[in-house]
Amino acid sequence: MNIWTKKSIELATQRNYLDLLYRVYPMSVNLRRELPNSTLINIRTAFDSRDGNALLKILLKQEVFPIKDSYVAYLKRDSSSIDRNPSTVQRLVGMLYEMGFDDIIDRTTVPKETNRQIGPLFKNWIKTGSLGVPVFTNATDFINAPENAVFDGSDAAMETFARNQLGYAHPKGLDFIAKFNGKYVIAEAKFLSDFGGHQNAQFNDAISTMQSNLAITDKEVIKIAILDGVLYIKGNNKMHKAVTTEFSDGEVIVSAVLLRDYLFSL
Structure with missing residues (x-):
């Protein structure tokens, strides 16, 4: 030695x-990730109108997706697969609606790990x-x-x-x-x-x-x-x-x- x-x-x-x-x-203190106000409005609009595909596409563009799911990475890398896989989309969107808007935003803006x-x-x-x-x-x-x-x-x-x-x-x-x-x-x-x-x-x-x-x-x-x-x-x-x-x-x-x-x- x-x-x-x-x-x-x-x-x-x-x-x-x-x-x-x-x-x-x-x-440093782990500050929360920030979402532009326009993105927050788009998430709220898609959520309130129950436009599942739009909601999913917006959230997949963010640094952190609010749900840990093995299929998310694939959807992030191939957005066209959203339209070809309605059952997978419905499953994920159902989980998002169940979470509620506030929880979606909370998990999407989670602080970076140290x-x-x-x-x-x-x-x-x-x-x-x-x-x-x-x-x-x-x-x-x-x-x-x-x-x-x-x-x-x-x-x-x-x-x-x-x-x-x-x-x-x-x-x-x-x-x-x-x-x-x-x-x-x-x-x-x-x-x-x-x-x-x-x-x-x-x-x-x-x-x-x-x-x-x-x-x-x-x-x-x-x-x-x-x-x-x-x-x-x-x-x-x-x-x-x-x-x-x-x-x-x-x-x-x-x-x-x-x-x-x-x-x-x-």
């Missing part, structure tokens, strides 16, 4: 880890300059910079740079590219909020990036995994077992809270 993984576990279990992590991943907010937060934190070095959005400026620096371009720009300059060929995108003391550092960054399912997949994605092979280039490239969350909780969970037993001293798994210290240690 790498020393920075040990430090991350110690941080999480002995200090105010969550308070520090909130600077990287600030969770984990949907997490995606851009790490890169937002990078943009603030919290690592104490210049942040470049242009690849040429980044590579020509004589000092330590971070490249924070678009997802496509970062992937192109990594493939063309750093020998990166893994199919996953990168969240982090930096250079410190002449060494380039690349990583995916994940906040693993719980155990199981999707979170295990996120963990595996970051690890596969860290362990991916690089083509030979004229640059020294270090692949790491920037991971935070429940993986540092001591116990029999799969992720903690993995980080404490399955990786060599040269495989760096580090909390974003310690990222600055790690980079300046290179």
